[in-house]
Amino acid sequence: MPPGITTLAADTTELSAANTGFMLICSALVMLMTPGLAFFYGGMVRVKSTLNMLMMSFISLGIVTVLWVLYGFSLAFGTDIGSVVGWSSEYVGLSGIGVTELWDGYTIPVYVFAAFQLMFAILTPALISGALADRVKFTAWALFVALWVTVVYFPVAHWVWGTGGWLFEMGVIDFAGGTAVHINAGAAALGVILVIGKRVGFKKDPMRPHSLPLVMLGAGLLWFGWFGFNAGSWLGNDDGVGAVMFLNTQVATAAAMLAWLAYEKIRHGSFTTLGAASGAVAGLVAITPAGGSVSPLGAIAVGVIAGLLCAMAVGLKYKLGYDDSLDVIGVHLVGGIAGSLLVGFFATGGVQSDAKGLFYGGGLDQLGKQAVGVVAVLAYSLVVSALLAFVIDKAMGMRVPEDDEVLGIDQVEHAETAYDFSGAGGGSASRTAVSEPGRTDRAGAATQNKKVDA
Structure with a gap:
């Protein structure tokens, strides 16, 4: 994720039509991921919550876009202030940027970089929504999105990717969003659900997905869009790093899907479509931070490990008693942690940067940096998100009656x-x-249509 590890960034200061076009296509692919997520989540809820689930993603397209133009881009990628946030007056309203002004060190215009980053900012709060299905007021959710991106996402994006950001300067590797997107969203989901509580009938009433074809459609759109999400994060196509990331995205996703299905068959006796879709998303999440650092063999390892860990993690909500409706924590938080930490084991030192993981002679240095990034983003997002939910709940009520x-x-x-x-x-x-409350739809995790863990 730009600026990312800029060791191999192009030195030319001339605008590249090829890279600019490539990045515009990647930006459109990332935008498609938010509607894809809406269908993925929308199919997993009960009939009576389908439209609300779709709208919780689509409203992010509206709110975050406007805030990004007004001040979000400046906070995330402006001139560093104290290693925690950025600010540049010419980025406020995107009004002081020349049409052909280039993003520093790259061959694409600032406008293109801003558009690409905007799509990440839109997707991240939409990811949170899956944990809150069935029970949150739409007005409260819209307010939460506006506040959350302002005080959580924009600063964290600066920490991880902004020049001068403290995690960036430490050398934490996050190619395309393991910490800033997935851990950030997963920790926020946990913080909010601890405040708002469980759905009516949690662990008692059946809450199965109402449309598995919609789930598969959404997963397919996410998989497709993720190539722009990951490969585009090198901000160009000059040196082969983006190509490695593209291939690793496919490899890890495939491996994770197979690992999830194998776990599901052994544990529950069936290969389910929901398991295939969820396993694919787990692989996409895990390779996002790691794909620019590992080889294709390493990508297989990342995918298998993430697929197994996430498949096991989705049942924790029944044991621990938190109601993560669509397993944002089990897939995005756990997958993001796995992918971020696995950089410290499988980084080859020959792709994105010269940083090597433990298995390639790099010792524990990079693993330690990755752990700092994981813990910092998780803790900040968890605490601040819970506080935001608490304040909104007290001010206007966050749950519907x-x-x-x-x-x-x-x-x-x-x-x-x-x-x-x-x-x-x-x-x-x-x-x-409206459908009766006793119907057998179920918004649930990837392996729960066979049985519910006690």
């Missing part, structure tokens, strides 16, 4: 239902047309 939750959040919050079973047409339906 229990009766409305049972009735269906789509009808209550959006005056619509996802499917018209009456044959009368139209998008709006009366409250009496």
